[in-house]
Amino acid sequence: MSWLINNLGYTEDKTAHNGSKFLIGNGYMGYRGTMDEHTKEQLVSCVLAGVYDKVGDSWREPINAPNGLFTTLNCDGEVLTVQSSQLEKHEQVLDIKHAIHTRETIFEVSNGNLVHLKSDRFFSLDDIHLVGLQLTFSAVQDCTIVIETGIDGDVWDINGPHLSQLATGATNGIIHMSALTQEMGYQVAVSEAIEIDFAAKQQIITAPQSILRQITVEATAGEEYTFNKYVSVFTSLDSVEDAGHAAQLSCHNALKSGYDTLLLNHKQQWVKYWEKADISIVGDDDAQLALRYSMYHLLVIAPHSEKVSIPARGLSGQVYKGAVFWDTEMFMLPFFVYTNPEIARRLVKYRCHTLGGARLKAIEYGFRGAYYAWESQDTGEDACTLFNITDVFTNRPMRTYFRDKQVHISGDVAYGLWKYYTLTGDESILLDGGAEVILECARFFYSYAYFNKDKNRYEILDVTGPDEYHERVNNNIFTNQMVKYTLEVALQTLDLLERKYGEEYSKLINQLNYQADIAHIHEMNELLYMPQPDSESLVIEQFDGYHKLEDVNLKELKTRVIHPNEYYGGGNGIATSTKIIKQADTIAMLNMFKNNYSHEVKKANWSYYEPRTEHGSSLSHCLYSLVAADIGNAEWGYKYFMKSATIDLTGESKQYVGTLYIGGTHPAANGGAWMSAVLGFAGVNANEHQILINPKLPDKWESIAFNLSWKGQKMSITITKLAIVIRADRTNTATLPFEINGEAIECQTGQELSLNFHYDRSII
Amino acid sequence: MSWLINNLGYTEDKTAHNGSKFLIGNGYMGYRGTMDEHTKEQLVSCVLAGVYDKVGDSWREPINAPNGLFTTLNCDGEVLTVQSSQLEKHEQVLDIKHAIHTRETIFEVSNGNLVHLKSDRFFSLDDIHLVGLQLTFSAVQDCTIVIETGIDGDVWDINGPHLSQLATGATNGIIHMSALTQEMGYQVAVSEAIEIDFAAKQQIITAPQSILRQITVEATAGEEYTFNKYVSVFTSLDSVEDAGHAAQLSCHNALKSGYDTLLLNHKQQWVKYWEKADISIVGDDDAQLALRYSMYHLLVIAPHSEKVSIPARGLSGQVYKGAVFWDTEMFMLPFFVYTNPEIARRLVKYRCHTLGGARLKAIEYGFRGAYYAWESQDTGEDACTLFNITDVFTNRPMRTYFRDKQVHISGDVAYGLWKYYTLTGDESILLDGGAEVILECARFFYSYAYFNKDKNRYEILDVTGPDEYHERVNNNIFTNQMVKYTLEVALQTLDLLERKYGEEYSKLINQLNYQADIAHIHEMNELLYMPQPDSESLVIEQFDGYHKLEDVNLKELKTRVIHPNEYYGGGNGIATSTKIIKQADTIAMLNMFKNNYSHEVKKANWSYYEPRTEHGSSLSHCLYSLVAADIGNAEWGYKYFMKSATIDLTGESKQYVGTLYIGGTHPAANGGAWMSAVLGFAGVNANEHQILINPKLPDKWESIAFNLSWKGQKMSITITKLAIVIRADRTNTATLPFEINGEAIECQTGQELSLNFHYDRSII
Incomplete structure (x- = not known):
């Protein structure tokens, strides 16, 4: 089964939607699915969870860190960007299993040359301040490639500008930028290191709102050039003495570890996430992907601090003031409580x-x-x-x-x-x-x-x-x-x-x-x-x-x-x-x-x-799905489940209320999709005494399988049309009390029980 | 002092305002100050107090009776109306002492002739079903005058048509029209009799919505021709067996009594009204007239049945659904309670x-x-x-x-x-x-x-x-x-x-x-x-x-x-x-x-x-006047008093709320003007035990004098700058307890007491 989301070609009017759809992050930061060469015009956003600022009478909102990933290519004097160049190919891919964003583009240069560009980026789940970027390029003909890469401090703000007193510098090959928020004077520090293994001329260019490296390569036709970037972000809300120093130190350490190790560490953390959370559906590839995609969107923004919760639009920007609504408790929390x-x-x-x-x-x-x-x-x-x-x-x-x-x-x-x-x-x-x-x-x-x-x-x-x-x-x-x-x-x-x-x-x-x-x-x-x-x-x-x-x-x-x-x-x-x-x-x-x-x-x-329901909120569908499943009509519930699970894939949701832009990701709907699948169709209904399971799978689902955590105990559950298989983890310290088919059933540590189950369709 | 309100000349854009301003009536009916020749286009309205009808989903509202006063003149084939003819002179006069409306017009006929028309009308307060009209005309040159006069059933309706099944007839010289309301099927009957003492050819012309007499006179230059009309209105809500019969009988009786007797009886009732209600102000003619005009507007719509109260726009049309609001108790009732x-x-x-x-x-x-x-x-x-x-x-x-x-x-x-x-x-x-x-x-x-x-x-x-x-x-x-x-x-x-x-x-x-x-x-x-x-x-x-x-x-x-x-x-x-x-x-x-x-x-x-008050309601001004007087600042209160007292004279009030027309008379403001004068400036503050008087006259008022009724006893009160004179009526059956200058004072039956009074201006 695929864990990949992709998009072919580039059109300007989908830039905002794809920014949300291809979001990556690690709970400390969120980064919209924009291209390396993008700026605030394309809504690049590296939003920092829980760091808010207010300017004058405008709305208070989370801030965007300076964008340490900014990178443009120039071929023989011609700037290459998806929005301005002819493209032979362009693809954007999100690996939701590991939260890695890849873009691959072939630019047609006006002199007839073709320049191939591929970049991978991840926001480390192993070291939440760290971002890794690997960029590879090649050209069909010999040419001069000039790369500008560094930190862009001219960030997108809805109610800004939030970053004041920008300061830049370069220390031991690491470039850095620091700024203060306006309301509380929080320091926001971004450092960047680069690792290049090919011959190039380098210089650093400082402008009022940016610090960029200019890297000039005399590229040989057909040869691949790869470099790695490490970006580190700290603020004075982190438990460090000096955010700027910590960011630089982090880049140093990244250089020492190297890209492959950092990526591996990151992936291992994501493997752990999915071990706990994954759901496997047999018989419905669309639902399978949409559900995983929904869970991805919850995991990618899950906080690491108990002083931070999940905003209604996750970390997809400053929309909705980065504010935490009832969405978190009512729609997202169940997923985390159970997994x-x-x-x-x-x-x-x-x-x-x-x-x-x-x-x-x-x-x-x-x-x-x-x-x-x-x-x-x-x-x-x-x-x-x-x-x-x-x-x-x-x-x-x-x-x-x-x-x-x-x-x-x-x-x-x-x-x-x-x-x-x-x-x-x-x-x-x-x-x-x-x-x-x-x-x-x-x-x-x-x-x-x-x-x-x-x-x-x-x-x-x-x-x-x-x-x-x-x-x-x-x-x-x-x-x-x-x-x-x-x-x-x-x-x-x-x-x-x-x-x-x-x-x-x-x-x-x-x-x-x-x-x-x-x-x-x-x-x-x-x-x-x-x-x-x-x-x-x-x-x-x-x-x-x-x-x-x-x-x-x-x-x-x-x-x-x-x-x-x-x-x-x-x-x-x-x-x-x-x-x-x-x-x-x-x-x-x-x-x-x-x-x-x-x-x-x-x-x-x-x-x-x-x-009588307009579903003017993305929170609505999953609840109709849940109650439909509860009353035994999985088919009624299925369409609402799919609506909830695909909301950030299709982008079919309200973008404006009055004159207010409300786009972005929908973590409550994402959590709602999980609830629909596990609490609805799989029919899990736990309280402090027991776990009741009363499934009503949609017709086309042959089976659903998932892991759950309950009162410190772990279990796997597989539901088919005929049976419920429950397996208590061998590390459990207590027996699991179930109620299935109206009967109390105990599942000992390490035990696997397979129970016949017959749908009672008479109640529908 | 004048008791006359007048208006010179005719302009179409003032027709609606003057219709309210020159309203007459008798509490049973109200009749807008329109011309004899006017129709629903000019908002002629003979509204019946307490008779409501509802058509379909439209608003329920009081009905207009067929207009028994409708009269046009035609001179040598040319119709004479204020809105279509050249006018040598036009004047409209309202005698508020006797509730008589007079119009006088000199029409310029295109052949050079001048036709003079004068009409007086009154809605009898002595016989509330009866209306009298006396019409006099003359021409400068010999000519043929054709008068059409009778009952116009094509009435103005806001949410009508209310009158259905119109029936007309002529019996023993009396013409009559009868109709049924749509909702309740109430019968509305109008009869008309005419008294002519000059030679004329008469015939009756019946059309679907009217019954008119055509009276042709070969008029001699300079000679005055006068005729009287009697119109009677009954509905099935009156305590009569047959409204139609009652209306005809009423006309018969009117013919027997004759115009002068009927008018005298009417006037005598108005004299009684004013004996109870009048207020005399010395030193401020504007206030004097405006206050009398305000009281006139309350008296002219005062009901004769305890099943009818006073609507917010009085009897000036169907505006505000003819509905009774809190206005009655809070703004109008005090005037009636005290007088x-x-x-x-x-x-x-x-x-x-x-x-x-x-x-x-x-x-x-x-x-x-x-x-x-x-x-x-x-x-x-x-x-x-x-x-x-x-x-x-x-x-x-x-x-x-x-x-x-x-x-x-x-x-x-x-x-x-x-x-x-x-x-x-x-x-x-x-x-x-x-x-x-x-x-x-x-x-x-x-x-x-x-x-x-x-x-x-x-x-x-x-x-x-x-x-x-x-x-x-x-x-x-x-x-x-x-x-x-x-x-x-x-x-x-x-x-x-x-x-x-x-x-x-x-x-x-x-x-x-x-x-x-x-x-x-x-x-x-x-x-x-x-x-x-x-x-x-x-x-x-x-x-x-x-x-x-x-x-x-x-x-x-x-x-x-x-x-x-x-x-x-x-x-x-x-x-x-x-x-x-x-x-x-x-x-x-x-x-x-x-x-x-x-x-x-x-x-x-x-x-x-x-x-912070917009005074978006005509109920507002008098209250600011009253409290200003109460706190001793009569000058602050005076401008609000005048605003309240002149509202229907100037027509300066909101005409629309949203798309809704709310014009008409303002009896609450009229009552408010009375309260401002008597309870405010004169400082009357009675309860069940005594009558406190603590005046604060506006500077220019030399004195104010009025009669009051309290617990069945009558009194006259005159207040000057220096004294309060109280006179207990000789028909009283109990001593009147006053509090003046902080002292309890008793006034025996028939006694007159003159008390020095000194304004305490220190409290302002």
């Missing part, structure tokens, strides 16, 4: 580190506890603005309520934390800040809730649920369920701590002055209103009054569009007063709380909401 | 009759009790639509929250009722439905309110206050005060009934199943949150979060306007996210609850909100 708990722990810990920002936001809005940022950056303060969209009709900023009203974010954080804890068994997360986060989220919801004395119930008013086209609604079923879950988890946390960690419990309760809130949370958990399925239709009303909205169908609604980029929501959006929803909302809830609702209720709601 | 309690009682009773509609609206929104219509018509169901404005940028209906969220309306109804009761002493209103209304309004607020357990208080969430530019806000000070007032009034009502009308009390409590709610209302009254003045600035925040809005000034805001008719509020309006407010809101509250707040608080809030 790489170490990374999952970092994502969860990020919320512990940003609790301070969440407390400030609660205070800002007059509440207690932790109200997490809708758009979270390094400090946890909310980067989301009150005017997040521009009205295309008036060009005025539009007041939106993403920041104010999506209170479910605090529930999502608690949910993610509790899922991590229950599925990994890692109690230390609770003692290490997790319990405090959960209690503060519950406290926030208590202070946010209102009590309806006339109906003797708590209600959650004036919220925006996942369906952002309907802002400021009351008793959104998704939100109310998340609130209730948070309360329950808080009570369980309190119970656990009190039972097992008495001292820490007392300390925490005192420190948080939480005594009175314990009673509050008990009462609210008892009396929180939860909208119920209609007794006849079984449909759960998404929020109070949803059923009174205009029941227009989606096609009809779209005939009302006046401007292609107009926003469907907000005060005057075309969807606002209709039943058309942006994305899975009730269905999202039914996926998360699948054990609380009957098959019939899930089916009724899927059927009701599916035709 | 003509009989009419006031009808306005209050209207809310008793529409309690059923208010209950239905509460149920519709999931509440208990009475949620009154924002736009009330005959049944009390809400005529307000969810999409009340059209977005000028997209031409799409705009979702607004007037209907859903202006919950203060139920408080306004209770407020009006209680003001009527306390200032008239008429306890029968409580037994006659008023108590039930008050209790149901309080119950509505209890069911609407939420309890904030974290702050131990009730809050009023998600409302729109008078400042409609900020929809869906929490704890609007105006609304919260109205809610609290309603609760207090409900408790007082319960107390009063229990003490004095035990049987009725028990019956009502049982019938309403109100026992549990008594305790609820007690508790809520104790624990309702009331925003307080800021400890430093003394400003009361209009609603939660108002102070976080952009503090742009009004001039700057207006530079952002793109389209002249764009709506400033709604989801994306330019005022929505700023501190600019549509109209008095906190200031409205400070006027109503003036006794609850200190001078300093009122002054601080006036100074704060005044520059």
